[in-house]
Amino acid sequence: MNHFLLAAALTLSAPAAMACETVAIGDLTVEHAWSKATIGAGRPGVFYVEITNTGSTDDALVGIATPAAGMPMLHETVVQDGIASMPHAMSIPVPAGQSVQLSPGGYHGMLMGLTTALKEGDSFPVTLTFEKAGEVTVNVDVLSLRAEGPDCADAGQ
Amino acid sequence: MLGVGAYRTRNRPALSEVLPLPIGEMSWALTDHRDQSVRPTDWAGHPVMVFFGFTWCPDVCPTTLGDISLWLEDLGADANRLIVALISVDPERDTPAVLADYVSNFDPRIIGLTGPAEEVAQAAADFRVTYRRVDKDGGHYTMDHTAGVFLFHPDGRFASIIDFHEDRRFAVPKIRRTLS
Incomplete structure (x- = not known):
C-alpha cells in the first residue's frame, strides 16, 4: 500500500485527525498539536505541540494565543530535588536543525481562563x-x- | 558514651527526616473522593502506592495519573489489593466532588484524598513531602510539590520511590515487589 493511501486511511479513522496535520512557516514545521479534556472551565487547559526547525537560523516560540482561553501562557515543568514546579517560560528556543516538543512533563502551553470546558x-x-x-x-x-499524545502514523512519540 | 549518644542523635533523625514513616506510624485523617473518611490504619495489610498532587495542575498530575493507570493495567488483577491514592496538596480547590470527577478519568483503583489543611500538612509531614503555594498573576495560584510516587509493603514499611518520568520497565517491577 502506498504511503499516501495509508495516511489517508489513518486520517479518516483516527480520532486525532487535526493533530496529525503539519503546518509550515518558513523553515519551521509545526505538528502534533493536541490538548487534554478539562474538568469544567475553571481549571487551565494544556497545549502540546512539536516544532521542527529545518533552517540554519535559531528561532524561538515567544507566545501563544487562542480564542479558547483568555490567558494562554508558556510554562515549563521542572522537577528539581524531587519537587515539581511550573515556572513561566518567556520563550522556548527552537534551535536551527532541531526539533522541540511541548510535551507532558516538560514545556507546555497553559491555557488559563478557558472560555468553555x-x-x-x-x-x-x-x-x-x-x-x-x-x-x-x-x-x-x-x-x-x-x-x-495523538495517534498519528508519523508521530514521533 | 557521650560521643556515641551525640553520634546517634545527629544521624538517626537525619535518616527519618528523609524517609516516609511506616504507614502504621502515620497520623493523618483524610476524606476520599466518595466522602468516606480514611486513616492510615485502614491500609493495614495492603501494599500502598501514594503520590501528592492537585487537580488544577494541567501537566504533572494527569501525566503521573496516566502513568499509574498504565502500570496498573500492566499489573492487572495482581494489583487489586494495592491501595493507590492521590493526596491533594490543594484542599482549598480539591473537594471530594472535584476529586471524584478527576479520578473518574483514570484507572478505577485510584482514589483521591483531601481534607482540612492541617490534615494534609500532617500527611505531607508523615510522607516527608514538601509543597508550597505559588501565587501567579491574576489572583491564580499553583502548587509546587514533591512529584515522586511512594511505595509501601503490606506491613506498612516504606519500600521505594518511583521518580517522575521513571521508565515503566523499572516502575512496574518496583510495584510488583511490594505486592507479595
Whole structure:
C-alpha cells in the first residue's frame, strides 16, 4: 500500500485527525498539536505541540494565543530535588536543525481562563508566535485527560 | 558514651527526616473522593502506592495519573489489593466532588484524598513531602510539590520511590515487589 493511501486511511479513522496535520512557516514545521479534556472551565487547559526547525537560523516560540482561553501562557515543568514546579517560560528556543516538543512533563502551553470546558473530540485553533518566523495557526485536538499524545502514523512519540 | 549518644542523635533523625514513616506510624485523617473518611490504619495489610498532587495542575498530575493507570493495567488483577491514592496538596480547590470527577478519568483503583489543611500538612509531614503555594498573576495560584510516587509493603514499611518520568520497565517491577 502506498504511503499516501495509508495516511489517508489513518486520517479518516483516527480520532486525532487535526493533530496529525503539519503546518509550515518558513523553515519551521509545526505538528502534533493536541490538548487534554478539562474538568469544567475553571481549571487551565494544556497545549502540546512539536516544532521542527529545518533552517540554519535559531528561532524561538515567544507566545501563544487562542480564542479558547483568555490567558494562554508558556510554562515549563521542572522537577528539581524531587519537587515539581511550573515556572513561566518567556520563550522556548527552537534551535536551527532541531526539533522541540511541548510535551507532558516538560514545556507546555497553559491555557488559563478557558472560555468553555475542553471536551474530548473538540478542536480549537492556537496561533503560535515565533521570534523570527512570525505567526502560524494550528488546529488543536482535545484528547482524553489520560492521553499521552495523538495517534498519528508519523508521530514521533 | 557521650560521643556515641551525640553520634546517634545527629544521624538517626537525619535518616527519618528523609524517609516516609511506616504507614502504621502515620497520623493523618483524610476524606476520599466518595466522602468516606480514611486513616492510615485502614491500609493495614495492603501494599500502598501514594503520590501528592492537585487537580488544577494541567501537566504533572494527569501525566503521573496516566502513568499509574498504565502500570496498573500492566499489573492487572495482581494489583487489586494495592491501595493507590492521590493526596491533594490543594484542599482549598480539591473537594471530594472535584476529586471524584478527576479520578473518574483514570484507572478505577485510584482514589483521591483531601481534607482540612492541617490534615494534609500532617500527611505531607508523615510522607516527608514538601509543597508550597505559588501565587501567579491574576489572583491564580499553583502548587509546587514533591512529584515522586511512594511505595509501601503490606506491613506498612516504606519500600521505594518511583521518580517522575521513571521508565515503566523499572516502575512496574518496583510495584510488583511490594505486592507479595
